[in-house]
Amino acid sequence: MSKEGLAAARAKMEEAGVSTPAIEVFTRFYELLESGETGIIREDSIEPLLDPPMLADVDITDLQAREAIQKTVIIKLNGGLGTSMGLDKAKTLLEVRDGNNFLDLLAQQVLAARERYDARLPLLLMNSFRTEADTLDYLSKYPELPVGDLPLSFMQNQEPKLRADDLTPVEWPADPTLEWCPPGHGDLYPALEGSGVLDALLEAGFRYACVSNGDNLGAAPNATIAGWFAQSGAPYAAELCRRTINDKKGGHLAVRKSDGQLILRDTAQTASEEMEFFTDEHRHPFFHTNNLWFDLQVLRETLTERGSVLGLPLIRNEKTVDPSDSSSTPVIQVESAMGAAIEVFEGATAICVGRDRFLPVKTTNELLLLRSDVYELNDEGRLIARTSSTPEIDLDSRYYKKVDKFEQRIPVAPSLRRATSLKVTGDWTFGPGVKVVGDVTLPDEGEGQQVPAGTTLE
Numbered sequence: 001m002s003k004e005g006l007a008a009a010r011a012k013m014e015e016a017g018v019s020t021p022a023i024e025v026f027t028r029f030y031e032l033l034e035s036g037e038t039g040i041i042r043e044d045s046i047e048p049l050l051d052p053p054m055l056a057d058v059d060i061t062d063l064q065a066r067e068a069i070q071k072t073v074i075i076k077l078n079g080g081l082g083t084s085m086g087l088d089k090a091k092t093l094l095e096v097r098d099g100n101n102f103l104d105l106l107a108q109q110v111l112a113a114r115e116r117y118d119a120r121l122p123l124l125l126m127n128s129f130r131t132e133a134d135t136l137d138y139l140s141k142y143p144e145l146p147v148g149d150l151p152l153s154f155m156q157n158q159e160p161k162l163r164a165d166d167l168t169p170v171e172w173p174a175d176p177t178l179e180w181c182p183p184g185h186g187d188l189y190p191a192l193e194g195s196g197v198l199d200a201l202l203e204a205g206f207r208y209a210c211v212s213n214g215d216n217l218g219a220a221p222n223a224t225i226a227g228w229f230a231q232s233g234a235p236y237a238a239e240l241c242r243r244t245i246n247d248k249k250g251g252h253l254a255v256r257k258s259d260g261q262l263i264l265r266d267t268a269q270t271a272s273e274e275m276e277f278f279t280d281e282h283r284h285p286f287f288h289t290n291n292l293w294f295d296l297q298v299l300r301e302t303l304t305e306r307g308s309v310l311g312l313p314l315i316r317n318e319k320t321v322d323p324s325d326s327s328s329t330p331v332i333q334v335e336s337a338m339g340a341a342i343e344v345f346e347g348a349t350a351i352c353v354g355r356d357r358f359l360p361v362k363t364t365n366e367l368l369l370l371r372s373d374v375y376e377l378n379d380e381g382r383l384i385a386r387t388s389s390t391p392e393i394d395l396d397s398r399y400y401k402k403v404d405k406f407e408q409r410i411p412v413a414p415s416l417r418r419a420t421s422l423k424v425t426g427d428w429t430f431g432p433g434v435k436v437v438g439d440v441t442l443p444d445e446g447e448g449q450q451v452p453a454g455t456t457l458e
Helices: 004-016 022-033 062-069 100-115 132-139 185-194 199-205 225-230 272-278 296-305 340-341 363-371 405-409
Strands: 047-049 071-080 093-095 123-127 153-155 208-211 236-241 252-256 263-264 286-295 315-320 329-334 349-352 375-377 383-385 392-394 415-424 429-430 433-441 449-451
Touching: 022 185, 022 329, 062 100, 062 225, 062 383, 071 315, 093 363, 093 429, 100 123, 100 132, 123 185, 153 349, 185 199, 185 296, 185 340, 199 296, 208 225, 208 296, 225 236, 225 286, 225 349, 236 340, 252 286, 263 340, 286 340, 340 363, 363 392, 363 405, 405 429, 405 433
Parallel strands: 071 123, 071 208, 123 153, 236 349, 392 415, 415 433, 429 449
Antiparallel strands: 047 252, 208 286, 236 286, 252 263, 315 329, 375 383
């Protein structure tokens, strides 16, 4: 059945207009899936990465930094809708603070860096079919953002979900859009090639790409890192941060014992019985920020040599065809992580950066922090920490998980500059001017509880 399944999947992708590079990558993953590949990386096959270079130790001249940033393109992953936070449009359209959404701040960061370094510095967004129109419509307010003939966006690919029982493309007449899924952000490379954007960047004289998640406002253009990467001569580099006890979910780099190659291991690639090693911040002391750098020319050469297939590790994701219906047909989604490309390029490296390079918003906990006085927004679109440490926020998911419910209850962020933690259990609405000092827990005392305006919680 598998030969027929692959043929049916390829035909479905061709009919939908999916690019040839993406189809070839999917074919390789299908064959791995059929062979029983799980993508699991065993702890006894790796050594922890313990001593990456530190950004604080980098010695780059202003000239080296300027020359590198002038050859750099900024790429942001922008395919997500933020459905876990109750959103139905591009997540980057969510207001962060002071009337600015993620797209505003990303645009401001790029435009400020252009002025500072006299650089072209294109901004490219990898959109999905669900985010493309809204994103480009919003960015039309920045007519100075496009660079030459380069587009502002390129589209990520889509692939069929496969029935778990026979690996044929699933059929779901009730909503045919649910028959498709994104291939994970490892699709960055075939999407760059298949869209023609990779070749367009090279023809325009660009050499380096800096890629990060659209919801990570810490990953602003950085000429020092660009200069370090250019001087290193490495084909690829990952940004890491030192882990704390709160950093248990993010992937980490490790050294493969068999050949000494740096690799990325994500949660989905860790056996359940070995999660204690994965989450141990002392054993694996650095996490992968999903900020990465690569040499566009080397990527072009490698894709040409390998027939568009980099050979990223498989991530097997088991779901149901309708994610909201656990009784719907079980399916397998084949995915890959863009950071896993570190194992493809000989000589790939990593650098440990400050926590200011990692400010993601995955939940309303992080959104509250960014809206609070823990950060200030400067005139370059960057959020600058005003405290030496970040308070831990834990909002009751029953009442604060969705953005609309969160904003009903916390229309104005409380002062958190003097807080070490805030845990809210139950249904509490905050008035304006609330201050949190030290460790504060609000207990569950029933629905409709109030924190009056001007209250100091300590």
